[in-house]
Amino acid sequence: MKKVPVQCRNIRLSYGETEVLKDVNLDIEPGEFFALLGPSGSGKSTLLRLIAGFNRHQQGQLLIDGQDVSAKAPWERNVGMVFQSYALWPHLSVWDNVAFGLVERKAPKQVIKEKVGAALELVSLSQYAERRPSQLSGGQQQRVALARTLVIEPQVLLLDEPLSNLDKTLRVQMRQELLAMQRRLGLTTIFVTHDQEEAMTTADRMAVLDKGGVQQVGAPATLYDYPVNPFVANFVGTMNLLSGKVRSRRGDKLTLDVDGVGELAFPLHTDAPESDTIQVSFRPHSLRVEVADAAQDARYVWVPGTVEASEFLGEFTRYRVQVGKQSLSVDHPHHVGLSKFPVGGAVNLGIEPSQVRLFGA
Numbered sequence: 580m581k582k583v584p585v586q587c588r589n590i591r592l593s594y595g596e597t598e599v600l601k602d603v604n605l606d607i608e609p610g611e612f613f614a615l616l617g618p619s620g621s622g623k624s625t626l627l628r629l630i631a632g633f634n635r636h637q638q639g640q641l642l643i644d645g646q647d648v649s650a651k652a653p654w655e656r657n658v659g660m661v662f663q664s665y666a667l668w669p670h671l672s673v674w675d676n677v678a679f680g681l682v683e684r685k686a687p688k689q690v691i692k693e694k695v696g697a698a699l700e701l702v703s704l705s706q707y708a709e710r711r712p713s714q715l716s717g718g719q720q721q722r723v724a725l726a727r728t729l730v731i732e733p734q735v736l737l738l739d740e741p742l743s744n745l746d747k748t749l750r751v752q753m754r755q756e757l758l759a760m761q762r763r764l765g766l767t768t769i770f771v772t773h774d775q776e777e778a779m780t781t782a783d784r785m786a787v788l789d790k791g792g793v794q795q796v797g798a799p800a801t802l803y804d805y806p807v808n809p810f811v812a813n814f815v816g817t818m819n820l821l822s823g824k825v826r827s828r829r830g831d832k833l834t835l836d837v838d839g840v841g842e843l844a845f846p847l848h849t850d851a852p853e854s855d856t857i858q859v860s861f862r863p864h865s866l867r868v869e870v871a872d873a874a875q876d877a878r879y880v881w882v883p884g885t886v887e888a889s890e891f892l893g894e895f896t897r898y899r900v901q902v903g904k905q906s907l908s909v910d911h912p913h914h915v916g917l918s919k920f921p922v923g924g925a926v927n928l929g930i931e932p933s934q935v936r937l938f939g940a
């Protein structure tokens with residue numbers, strides 16, 4: 580199978596006055612498993628449907644395998660889309676559902692037989708060919724939807740929240756199956772999800788969307804470690820954002836005034852001018868937590884706080900700690916005999932400067 584790239588060039592789409600996609604630029608590599616991640620209403624489905632040909636953009640270009648397909652109908656684009664609802668025909672058998680696209684294209688009977696057989700085998704459903712969709716589990720229905728799309732041999736596979744109708748255990752199993760199949764076929768695949776764990780565990784790269792704009796594109800670990808703004812930082816994993824006013828900055832010595840805490844000195848550089856408010860961001864697992872009177876390791880910047888709440892999550896406990904007027908999350912590993920911190924107790928949080936990113940106001 581030929582692996583093809585998909586490129587969005589300055590794509591804009593509006594519904595009336597409402598701009599739903601704002602100057603979208605994306606380069607999806609041949610054979611890549613690419614996730615569109617974003618909150619509800621960010622424009623993920625609109626973009627996917629646009630690539631499929633169900634939505635039309637008013638500006639920009641959509642290139643599939645280097646060809647501008649903007650003016651082409653969905654069936655002229657060589658793309659296959661699996662809908663969130665699966666959209667299976669309830670009155671047709673699994674076999675006929677999968678054969679549907681080939682029958683529509685008036686493929687010869689023998690070709691249909693071979694291709695449908697192969698597609699059902701690919702999704703391990705050969706023994707269910709005679710069943711109706713209602714006689715299948717959610718995961719099996721999802722596989723029928725996938726087989727029905729793959730049978731027409733698309734160059735690009737589009738998946739709209741493909742796993743959202745499945746329970747958690749099945750979702751984890753199906754995402755591994757989906758990924759294994761995508762790797763075997765090497766098919767350029769774009770999938771939409773609002774579930775960051777799903778995107779992080781499967782995607783080669785992903786784009787984070789907010790309000791119709793692409794915020795950042797990259798490998799999951801890159802977005803996690805180097806988010807370009809607080810939105811991405813918070814959407815990809817959990818991020819603490821501690822706001823403070825720049826009191827002074829000299830080279831790599833930054834002093835911040837944090838409301839209700841006082842001055843904190845960080846061995847960090849910022850370009851933000853004095854008296855600007857900036858945000859210091861760090862992950863809950865990169866913080867240390869100690870009782871208030873414990874000795875302080877000088878490699879950390881220590882901040883006093885009060886435990887507001889704690890959640891035992893098995894391998895670690897996540898504490899919410901009030902720091903001045905703000906609240907921070909800190910993950911403390913769980914071992915038998917390791918200290919725990921009571922709600923209402925005074926603690927010190929140790930911020931490791933190498934794990935910090937600074938964002939402007």
Ligand SMILES: Nc1ncnc2c1ncn2[C@@H]1O[C@H](COP(=O)(O)OP(=O)(O)OP(=O)(O)O)[C@@H](O)[C@H]1O
Binds near residue numbers: 618626773
């Ligand atoms: N046909 C339409 N007419 C007007 N507005 C629309 C139409 N379709 C979508 N929108 C608006 O476009 C925005 C993006 O919608 P879209 O469905 O692409 O978001 P999404 O990120 O996929 O969200 P979700 O995860 O909830 O499906 C939303 O504000 C939505 O209300």
